[in-house]
Amino acid sequence: MVDVSNHTLVPDHTLLDDGELEEVLEEYNIEKTDLPKIKRTDPALPKEADTGDVVKITRDSRTTDQAVVYRLVVE
Numbered sequence: 001m002v003d004v005s006n007h008t009l010v011p012d013h014t015l016l017d018d019g020e021l022e023e024v025l026e027e028y029n030i031e032k033t034d035l036p037k038i039k040r041t042d043p044a045l046p047k048e049a050d051t052g053d054v055v056k057i058t059r060d061s062r063t064t065d066q067a068v069v070y071r072l073v074v075e
Contacts, residue, residue: 012058032072035070037072053072
């Protein structure tokens with residue numbers, strides 16, 4: 001079986017620690033539950049991701065060097 005998370009077309013998915021999460025929530029003036037969602041079963045997620053964690057997804061972008069988005073892991 002292929003490990004999708006290592007494929008070249010899948011952007012980097014990184015779990016945020018509590019400190020990083022607080023900075024993001026403060027910067028955007030939002031609650032954790034306001035973030036877009038990603039299912040726990042998504043094959044691109046890191047193996048250690050659990051429901052309630054927040055993932056930082058870093059994609060290559062044509063208009064900027066990199067585009068960063070955040071997703072809340074849900075069941």
